[in-house]
Amino acid sequence: MLLNYQQKQTALNEADQKCENIFIIHGLFGSLSNLAGIATALQEYQQIISIDLRNHGNSPHSPSMSYQEMANDLFELADHLNIENFSVIGHSMGGKVAMTCALQRPERINKIVIADIAPITYPNKHxxxxxxxxxxxxxxxxxxxxxxxxxxxxxxxxxxxxxxxxxxxxxxxxxxxxxNLEAIIANYDSIRGWPAIDNVFNKEALFIKGGNSDYICADNQNTILYLFPKAKAKVIENTGHWLHAEKPKTFNRLISQFFN
Known part of the structure; x- marks a missing residue:
């Protein structure tokens, strides 16, 4: 499935610096506009591709939306854009898609940034x-x-x-x-779940937690480090699950430092 996307070219001359291709993925019920702040913040030095996941925004609808399918959508878009290796930033459900990409095809993923989500199954919060x-x-x-x-x-x-x-x-x-509300409801158990992928991503990974959010807790640390041995964690205090909207300057700074 070819996703809807918005591409932002870096202002730098490619001869001056080799730029990173970074895909940015929104969360459940969102669209590519949700993380426009970090896209703009990174654009000066990186090539940015913001996407609408299937059944969201202007992307095609589908009756199924497993994490493996959504990860494959991302690789299909990368192939369409002639991008072999890239990094991924994902918030919430988009973070699970980013983690799935890294575990399914680690040879194609350079780095990942995961915003306030863990590789676990969550209770029904919606x-x-x-x-x-x-x-x-x-x-x-x-x-x-x-x-x-x-x-x-x-x-x-x-x-x-x-x-x-x-x-x-x-x-x-x-x-x-x-x-696509009908598809989201039909696939909700899969969305709140986590796919069993027998692999590890042994490259740089940054997990950013909202200080007031319960989406990442101390009990998740061993699971995260097992799948992502080089993971580092940052906490943005006095923020909830929507940390990119509540503390955008801090959120953007942490990610910019990670890439630049």
């Missing part, structure tokens, strides 16, 4: 969100305000609703969710 989105999808939505009113009955945090409704696009007289 039952209210999925119920609210289903309620929105059932209605003929004529304004963002009406969608927010429906969603607020299920999701109390305004910032979360604002993020989810970024994917609300107007088509004709009504608004529709851009991501």
């Amino acid at each position: 039952s209210d969100v999925l119920a609210g989105l289903k309620a929105v999808a059932k209605q003929q939505i004529k304004s963002r305000q009406s969608a927010d009113l429906i969603l607020s009955q299920y999701v109390k945090t305004a910032e979360v609703r604002q993020f989810l409704l970024k994917s609300l696009q107007k088509k004709g007289e009504h608004y529709q969710l851009q991501f």
Whole structure:
């Protein structure tokens, strides 16, 4: 599956410095615009490719979305762009895709940055969100305000609703969710899970944790180091799961230092 992508060329002359190709992957319910800040921050020295995962943004829809399939989508796009070796930055679900890429084809991956996710199976954290989105999808939505009113009955945090409704696009007289909600619901157990891959990635890896988030905890350390022996960890204090939005300067600085 050929994904939708946005490519940002570095301002540097390639003769001056060999640039890294870096793919940037958003999380569940997101799109390539979510991590635009780090894409811009890295663009001066690197070649950036931001993508919409399958069933998200402007990428094609599919009834299945295993991590192996989503990783293969990334390699297909890299082949399409004639890129053999590259690095990957991924947040949340996108971080799991990045880790899967590194374990499936380590010879093609240079480095990875994983934002607030671990290679484990998580409990169901999205039952209210999925119920609210289903309620929105059932209605003929004529304004963002009406969608927010429906969603607020299920999701109390305004910032979360604002993020989810970024994917609300107007088509004709009504608004529709851009991501493939039916496929996400059908594959949710796989999305919160972790594929069994018998391999290790013995290259540089950076895991960035939100200080207030429970997505990465001390109990995950051995699992991370088993799969990624050269992993390093950084914590951004006073941030939750959306660390790239809550502390963008710190997030961008840590990743820029890692690559530059």
